[in-house]
Amino acid sequence: MMNFQYYAPTQVVFGKDTETQVGELIKAQNGTKVLVHYGTGSVIRTGLLDRVCASLNEAGIPYVSLGGAVPNPRLSLVYEGIELAKKEGVNFILAVGGGSAIDSAKAIALGMKYEGDVWDLYLKKSQAKAGTPLGVVLTIAATGSEMSDSTVITNEEGWLKRGLHSALIRPRFAVMNPELTYTLPEYQTMSGCVDIMMHTLERYFSHEMNTELTDYLAEGLLKTVMHAAKILLKDPKNYEARAEVLWAGSLSHNGLTGCGRTGDWACHQLEHELGGMFDVAHGAGLSAVWGSWARYVYHSDVARFAKFAVNVMGIPYDYADPEKTVLEGIEALENFFRSIRMPVSITELGVELGEDQMKELAYKCTYMETRTIGGIQKLGKEDIEKIYRMAK
Amino acid sequence: MMNFQYYAPTQVVFGKDTETQVGELIKAQNGTKVLVHYGTGSVIRTGLLDRVCASLNEAGIPYVSLGGAVPNPRLSLVYEGIELAKKEGVNFILAVGGGSAIDSAKAIALGMKYEGDVWDLYLKKSQAKAGTPLGVVLTIAATGSEMSDSTVITNEEGWLKRGLHSALIRPRFAVMNPELTYTLPEYQTMSGCVDIMMHTLERYFSHEMNTELTDYLAEGLLKTVMHAAKILLKDPKNYEARAEVLWAGSLSHNGLTGCGRTGDWACHQLEHELGGMFDVAHGAGLSAVWGSWARYVYHSDVARFAKFAVNVMGIPYDYADPEKTVLEGIEALENFFRSIRMPVSITELGVELGEDQMKELAYKCTYMETRTIGGIQKLGKEDIEKIYRMAK
Numbered sequence: 027m028m029n030f031q032y033y034a035p036t037q038v039v040f041g042k043d044t045e046t047q048v049g050e051l052i053k054a055q056n057g058t059k060v061l062v063h064y065g066t067g068s069v070i071r072t073g074l075l076d077r078v079c080a081s082l083n084e085a086g087i088p089y090v091s092l093g094g095a096v097p098n099p100r101l102s103l104v105y106e107g108i109e110l111a112k113k114e115g116v117n118f119i120l121a122v123g124g125g126s127a128i129d130s131a132k133a134i135a136l137g138m139k140y141e142g143d144v145w146d147l148y149l150k151k152s153q154a155k156a157g158t159p160l161g162v163v164l165t166i167a168a169t170g171s172e173m174s175d176s177t178v179i180t181n182e183e184g185w186l187k188r189g190l191h192s193a194l195i196r197p198r199f200a201v202m203n204p205e206l207t208y209t210l211p212e213y214q215t216m217s218g219c220v221d222i223m224m225h226t227l228e229r230y231f232s233h234e235m236n237t238e239l240t241d242y243l244a245e246g247l248l249k250t251v252m253h254a255a256k257i258l259l260k261d262p263k264n265y266e267a268r269a270e271v272l273w274a275g276s277l278s279h280n281g282l283t284g285c286g287r288t289g290d291w292a293c294h295q296l297e298h299e300l301g302g303m304f305d306v307a308h309g310a311g312l313s314a315v316w317g318s319w320a321r322y323v324y325h326s327d328v329a330r331f332a333k334f335a336v337n338v339m340g341i342p343y344d345y346a347d348p349e350k351t352v353l354e355g356i357e358a359l360e361n362f363f364r365s366i367r368m369p370v371s372i373t374e375l376g377v378e379l380g381e382d383q384m385k386e387l388a389y390k391c392t393y394m395e396t397r398t399i400g401g402i403q404k405l406g407k408e409d410i411e412k413i414y415r416m417a418k
Numbered sequence: 419m420m421n422f423q424y425y426a427p428t429q430v431v432f433g434k435d436t437e438t439q440v441g442e443l444i445k446a447q448n449g450t451k452v453l454v455h456y457g458t459g460s461v462i463r464t465g466l467l468d469r470v471c472a473s474l475n476e477a478g479i480p481y482v483s484l485g486g487a488v489p490n491p492r493l494s495l496v497y498e499g500i501e502l503a504k505k506e507g508v509n510f511i512l513a514v515g516g517g518s519a520i521d522s523a524k525a526i527a528l529g530m531k532y533e534g535d536v537w538d539l540y541l542k543k544s545q546a547k548a549g550t551p552l553g554v555v556l557t558i559a560a561t562g563s564e565m566s567d568s569t570v571i572t573n574e575e576g577w578l579k580r581g582l583h584s585a586l587i588r589p590r591f592a593v594m595n596p597e598l599t600y601t602l603p604e605y606q607t608m609s610g611c612v613d614i615m616m617h618t619l620e621r622y623f624s625h626e627m628n629t630e631l632t633d634y635l636a637e638g639l640l641k642t643v644m645h646a647a648k649i650l651l652k653d654p655k656n657y658e659a660r661a662e663v664l665w666a667g668s669l670s671h672n673g674l675t676g677c678g679r680t681g682d683w684a685c686h687q688l689e690h691e692l693g694g695m696f697d698v699a700h701g702a703g704l705s706a707v708w709g710s711w712a713r714y715v716y717h718s719d720v721a722r723f724a725k726f727a728v729n730v731m732g733i734p735y736d737y738a739d740p741e742k743t744v745l746e747g748i749e750a751l752e753n754f755f756r757s758i759r760m761p762v763s764i765t766e767l768g769v770e771l772g773e774d775q776m777k778e779l780a781y782k783c784t785y786m787e788t789r790t791i792g793g794i795q796k797l798g799k800e801d802i803e804k805i806y807r808m809a810k
Contacts, residue, residue, distance in 0.1 A: 027433070027665075029433025034427075037423065042421060236658040273677065
C-alpha cells in the first residue's frame with residue numbers, strides 16, 4: 027500500500043426532502059447573503075429552485091440568483107457571477123444543479139477573493155489563497171464535484187478548457203435527494219453511471235496489489251452501479267436505485283476508492299481531447315474508448331485485469347489461461363455498456379474520426395509530445411493513435 | 419435506504435514516516451502552542467514521542483507534554499490537562515496514542531473552552547459551544563476515535579463512565595503510520611480487530627435491506643480485517659496487513675459503513691456493562707457475547723443474517739433451509755474469533771458470571787428497566803439475561 031492522504035470534509039445530507047434543510051445548513055455555516063447559482067432551466071421547471079428559495083426565506087437569509095451554467099461551464103458567466111456576488115455582498119454560494127453549476131460556483135467562489143483575473147488561477151499563473159464558502163444541492167449523479175476539490179472551466183476565447191484543484195473549494199455541504207434525479211433523460215442517467223464507474227476504474231487500474239480494502243470498496247461500488255443502472259433503464263423513478271447511484275457518485279470521486287494506489291487516468295485523457303474536438307457526453311466518450319484501451323494495455327498487468335474480471339464481472343478464473351479471463355472480463359464490461367445503451371466505439375458515439383484527427387488527438391493527449399499518459403502502461407503518441415484506431 | 423448524514427472531515431495522512439509531518443500539519447491549522455497528550459509509556463519507549471517532538475521543534479512550534487492517559491481514561495487527568503493547557507496558552511492539542519489518549523485529549527479540548535466543570539458536558543447538563551482544535555498520531559487500530567466525534571471518560575468518583583458526541587472534537591488530522599502498531603501485543607492487536615469488525619457489524623445488522631453500496635463496503639471491510647488478522651497472528655510486522663487493519667479501523671467508525679441504515683448496538687451495550695463490572699478488553703468482551711446475541715435474535719431477520727453468512731463468511735446459501743445458512747454463518751464467525759485467540763464465551767473471557775450478576779447487568783443494560791436495547795430485535799431485561807446465560 028502506498029502512502030496516501032484522504033480528506034473529504036463535505037457534510038453530506040442525503041435523502042428525501044433534504045433540500046428543505048438548505049437554509050438551516052447555510053445558517054450553520056454563518057452565511058448571511060447567498061448567491062444561488064444554477065443551470066439552464068430544469069431546476070426552475072421542476073420547482074426545485076422555488077423550494078430551495080423558500081428554505082432560504084424561511085431561514086431569513088437574503089439571496090441573489092444567477093442561472094445559465096451550461097455543460098463545460100463558461101468563463102464569461104463566472105465573471106458575471108463574481109461581479110454580481112461582490113456587488114451584492116454575498117458571503118456564501120449555493121450551487122443548485124450538477125457538475126456544471128458546481129464547477130462554475132467554485133470558480134466564482136475563488137474569483138471573489140482573488141484580486142486579479144480568476145482565469146490566472148486556471149492557467150496556474152497564480153495560486154488561490156482564499157475562497158468564499160459554498161454548498162451544493164445536487165441534481166445529477168455523475169461528476170462527483172459535490173465532494174471534490176476540483177473545478178473545470180472553459181474560456182470561450184480560444185475554447186481552452188482548464189481545471190484546478192484547491193482545498194478552498196470543497197463544498198461545505200452537499201444536499202443529495204435521489205428524487206431530484208428522477209427526471210433526467212435516460213442517456214444522461216446512463217452516461218452519469220459510466221462516469222461514476224470510470225472514476226473508480228481509473229483508480230483501480232494501477233500496479234499496486236496490496237490495497238485489499240480499497241479494492242473491495244471499489245469493486246462493491248462498481249457492482250452497485252451496474253446493478254442500479256439496469257434497474258433505472260426500466261424504472262427511472264426507482265428510489266433505491268437512484269439513491270445507490272447518487273451516493274456511489276460521491277464516493278467514487280472523493281478519493282476513497284483510490285487510497286493507497288496511484289491510478290491510471292489514460293481513458294479520461296483520451297476522452298478529454300475527444301470531447302474538446304467533438305461535442306460528446308463525458309460518460310459516453312469514456313465507454314467508447316475503454317475497451318480498446320483495456321485490450322491495448324492489459325498485458326502490462328494481467329493479474330490486475332484478472333482480478334477485475336473475477337471480482338467485478340463475475341468471470342470464473344481460468345487457471346490454465348489467465349488472459350482468457352482478462353479478455354472475458356473486458357468483453358463483459360463492454361456488454362454491460364451496450365446493455366445500458368452506451369457506445370463501445372467512437373463510431374457508435376456518433377463521431378467519424380479521420381486518420382489526421384487521430385494523430386492530432388494523440389498529439390494533444392501527450393501535450394505536444396512532452397509527456398506520456400497512463401499508469402498501468404505509459405502511453406506515448408504512437409500508442410494513443412493505435413488505441414484511437416482500435417476504438418474507431 | 420433511509421435518509422442519512424455523513425460527515426467525516428478529518429484529514430488522514432497515512433503511511434510510512436508520516437509522523438514527521440506533524441509540525442507542518444499543526445502549522446497549517448494555525449496551532450502556535452501545543453499540548454502533547456499521551457499514554458503510559460510505550461510511545462516513549464519506542465521513540466515515537468521524540469520523533470513527534472522533533473517535528474514540532476523543526477516547525478518552530480513550542481509545546482508542553484502530559485502523559486498518563488490509561489484505558490478508560492480518567493477525569494482527574496482531564497482536569498490536569500485543562501489546567502496545564504490554559505496556563506500555558508495552548509491553542510492546539512496533539513494526542514499521541516490510541517483511543518484512550520484521543521478521548522482524553524477530546525475532553526481537554528472541550529474543557530478548555532467551557533467555563534464550568536467539563537463533567538457537566540458528559541452528564542448532558544450543558545452542551546459544548548467551542549473546543550480547542552486537536553490532531554492525532556495513532557498507535558493502535560481499534561476504536562476509530564481518530565475520525566469520530568465521540569469521547570468516553572470515566573469519573574473516578576463513583577466510577578461513572580460517560581460518553582458524548584460533538585462535531586467540535588473531530589480531529590483535524592489523523593497521522594496513521596502502520597509501522598507504529600508493530601509492537602502491540604497479540605492480544606491487543608486481535609482485540610482491536612474484533613472491535614473494528616464489531617463497529618461494522620453493529621451497523622450491518624438492522625432491518626433495512628436497500629443499502630447495497632453500504633453493504634458492499636461493510637462486507638469488504640469485514641473480509642479485509644479477517645484476512646489481515648490471520649496474517650498478523652503469524653507475522654505481526656507485516657506492513658500490508660497492519661495497514662489494512664489501521665485504515666479499516668477508521669472507516670469502520672467514521673459513519674461510512676452505516677449510511678442509510680440504523681444499526682443495532684446491543685452487543686456494545688452487553689459488553690459495556692460487562693466491562694463496567696469486570697476489567698476486560700473491549701474487543702474481547704464483544705467477541706465473547708456476539709455469537710449468543712446472534713443466535714438469540716436471528717429469527718427476527720433471517721434474510722439479513724443469511725446475507726452476512728453468504729457474503730462475509732462464504733457459506734453457500736441453502737435454499738431449502740435458510741436458517742441452516744444463518745447458523746453456519748454465526749458458527750463461522752465464532753470459529754474465526756477462536757482462530758485469532760479471542761474468547762467466544764464469558765468464561766473464556768476469564769469471567770465467572772453468577773446468576774445475580776447477570777440480573778444486575780441486564781438491569782443496568784436497560785437503564786433500570788426504562789428502555790430496550792438493540793435494533794434488529796428490541797431486547798428487554800429478560801431477553802438480556804437469557805443472552806448472558808447463553809454466553810456464559
